[in-house]
Amino acid sequence: MSTYMPKPGEVKADWYIVDATDQVLGRLASKIAMIVQGKNKATYTPHVDTGDFVIVLNAEKIRVTGKKADVLEYDTYSRYPGGRHLYSYKRMNERHPVKLVELAIRRMLPKSKLGHDILGKVKIYKGGEHPHAAQRPKELKLAI
Numbered sequence: 001m002s003t004y005m006p007k008p009g010e011v012k013a014d015w016y017i018v019d020a021t022d023q024v025l026g027r028l029a030s031k032i033a034m035i036v037q038g039k040n041k042a043t044y045t046p047h048v049d050t051g052d053f054v055i056v057l058n059a060e061k062i063r064v065t066g067k068k069a070d071v072l073e074y075d076t077y078s079r080y081p082g083g084r085h086l087y088s089y090k091r092m093n094e095r096h097p098v099k100l101v102e103l104a105i106r107r108m109l110p111k112s113k114l115g116h117d118i119l120g121k122v123k124i125y126k127g128g129e130h131p132h133a134a135q136r137p138k139e140l141k142l143a144i
Contacts, residue, residue: 006043006050013121014052015137017130020101021061023142028062029104031142036121037109049118055137056124060097064089074103098124 016035020028034040038050064072072089092100101124109115123132 004043006045006048008048011038011043011048011050015055015132015135016052016140017055017057017137018140018142019057019128021058023062025062025064025101025104028056028142029101029108032056032105032122033108035140036105036118047114049114049121051118051121053121053123053135053137054140055130055132056101056122057128057130058126059101059124060093060126062093062097062101074100098126 018028018032032054035054036051038044038052041050043050069089074087074089074092075084076087077084087095089100102119102122105122106115106119109118123130
């Protein structure tokens with residue numbers, strides 16, 4: 001008997017919706033990273049994308065614990081002299097809450113081409129509406 005190895009074309013991906021209202025950023029990001037990579041399935045293979053699609057709603061209502069709201073800083077660099085900018089968590093949350101959630105998830109994925117492709121399976125939206133009704137996503141309750 002041989003071990004089953006999924007091939008890239010034969011993996012069926014499901015769609016899930018996650019509501020980020022009052023969820024802790026790091027815990028939510030780690031759960032989403034596991035689902036997107038496919039680590040929650042029995043057919044997980046490290047070199048094949050076996051994960052599901054995840055839609056994250058209400059990204060602006062996410063929270064952090066402790067003093068992280070005052071301490072966390074996000075760094076960008078334009079590759080020009082003097083092009084480094086530091087943004088606090090509060091400023092990022094009010095201006096770019098979608099990017100805040102995306103960065104948390106991206107940093108928990110593999111640093112490779114496969115990790116970059118896996119990040120494309122995460123769809124993050126600021127409000128409670130999304131354009132993916134045709135995919136018939138299922139509600140995902142995360143026990144966090």
